[in-house]
Amino acid sequence: MGHLLTEIRKNPMLWLLVAVPVVLVAERTKPDAHTLLFLLSVLAIVPLAALLSRATEAVAARTGDSIGGLLNATLGNLTEMVIAFAALKAGQYALVKASIAGAIVTNSLFMLGGAMLLGGLRYHVQTFNVVAARLQAMLLFAATVALLVPSLITAADRVPAGPAVQNLSAALAVLLILAYGLGLVFSLGTHRSELAAIGPESEHEETWPLALSIGVLAGVTVLVALVSEIFVASVEVAGHSLGLSPAFIGFIVVALVGAAAEMTTAFSAAMRDRLDLAIGIALGSAVQIALFVAPLMVLLSYVIGPTPMGLQFWPGAVIMMMIAALTARFLTSGGRSTWFVGVMILVVYAIFGLTLYLIPPTP
Template sequence: MHQFLKDIKSTPIFWMGIFIPVVLVLEWTHGASHTTMFVLSLLAIIPLAGFLSHSTEGIAAKTGDTVGGLLNATLGNLTELVIFIAALRQGLTELVKASIAGAVVTNSLFMLGVSFLIGGLKFRVQNFNKLNAFIQSSLLFIVCIALMVPTVVAKVSKEENMPAMGQISLGISILLMAIYLLSLLFSLKTHADFFKSEETGHEGEEHVWPLNISLIVLAISATCIAIVSEIFVEGVQDAASKIGLSQGFIGFIIIPIVGAAAEMMAAFSAAKKNKLDISVGIAMGSSAQIALFVTPLMVILSYFIAPAPIDLSFTGGLIFMLLFGTLTVALTSNHGKSTWYLGVLLIAVYAIFGVTLFFMD
């Protein structure tokens, strides 16, 4: 309990937890507009993601490397997953697709780029496990292929052949799920040594929350995220029209940054401590998980919870952003060394995507 209270006091992201009860009270009393609720729910999701991340670490520390790694992989993107499910239930398929693409690109370009920049400003050159980076970027290339094929087929096929798109997407989704499960077996069991840190030094043992505290916080956080995500999605369309932002920009930029706020703080902190392997693992591992697990899961769940099933036919712009984002990450991480300027390059590519979507309707 002492460590829990100490982390609450010393971690700025947790101070934003004041927005959680504010959102819940306003929702129950209907005391604010959709746009106001949209903004407040965004602010509430950030500390909830932090609570979820820290509680997962506390549980993982008590369950061993294999189970702990699996738990982190499963719950690491729970915030985005819940938001996607809430949007699916309301039939906002284009928002879901933009958010999926944005989550992959945001984690791999923005999170990794800022980590390189922060670490590079303190250390002239930083080393990281290039084999891990190569494997993760290879997984992202597979996803680019998996999404490009149905997208191209949808563009060139005649309209009467379009019903087959659902079957193609479902089949590819099952394949991606299988690849994801095999990647867990590869990274956690058969070749776990490939993912060891390149850094020989370490700064002592990381403090985690006790198991009982972690379990309680995990349950409360997951419940609150489910409620707040519903509120957030309900206000998306109204906020998009009043604030002047397109659903593409909200889905591609805002939702991924908010959903991954806690992971970003952890990645940036690790880079500042010259533990760049942790930063690379968080950024690229989270991208691979969204691409290989969350994306096909959304396709499968859409058959049960959405007004109509979604497919893997993304717009051409999203596909190219995924492809060129993956290419940029692969090219900048293939030497296992980073500097602050590599971080600038990654952020610049991400900014190009953001500016484009900001001015699009």
């Protein structure tokens, strides 16, 4: 417990943990104050995600960058998964899809661009394993194509949404999860040596005891679930009062809040010249959202959702996800990075954010 208290004292982001009991109490005493509950839940999710990331780092301390990046991406995505699960259960499929698309774009553009910018400002030129980066970018592109097919087919061929499209979504969900599993076998098994990091060795830092790390992971997961329920219940009314569309909230706000801890880890790694780890977290998280979380939500909708959810996205999300995948693929193909590369990636993300804010999609 001493390790946890020390971490809270030295990390200002964790001071926001005070918002967790506040939002839980406010939900009981002021259930109709949706805007207040929305803002408090956002403030509460950020430190919970940071604590989740810190516990993940402790568990992954003795692994290499490949497994460490996978663990950070997996447990870092837990926040987005819990929020999506709560929205799925409430039947807010527009929020689920917006958060999925936003997580893919945010991780592959904002997180990747930010890591390259911060690392490039500290080091003149950074290098990374181009084979590993190309693999992640290739998986992201393939997954994005599969996610876009139902939307493109229904729009191009004017096929009405119905059982056939839903069956296609379910089949694609199973295919994507299978592809994700095979990708893990490839990157962590048969070709692990080819995908190893080429940067400096991991620094030896004080890590938490394993029991404490697992306990924190379990406790934070429960708290994230409770706060996410409040967030989802208040997001629609709060968004309307703040002048934000559901698409903007899911695509930008939920994605940034959910990925806050992963971003901290990726940015820190890049500033220690461990760009391989930063890229592994950024693109690995985007790939996991596209290949695992999105299809999982489709399959879970048959069990916990009011009706089955398909993989049809609004046209703007289709375009943004495809551009994000192509940008990540193009800018990670050289094996070298500078701060200006990060700026260019961030500019693309800013274009998407401004577009969604000023021209929200039609419901």
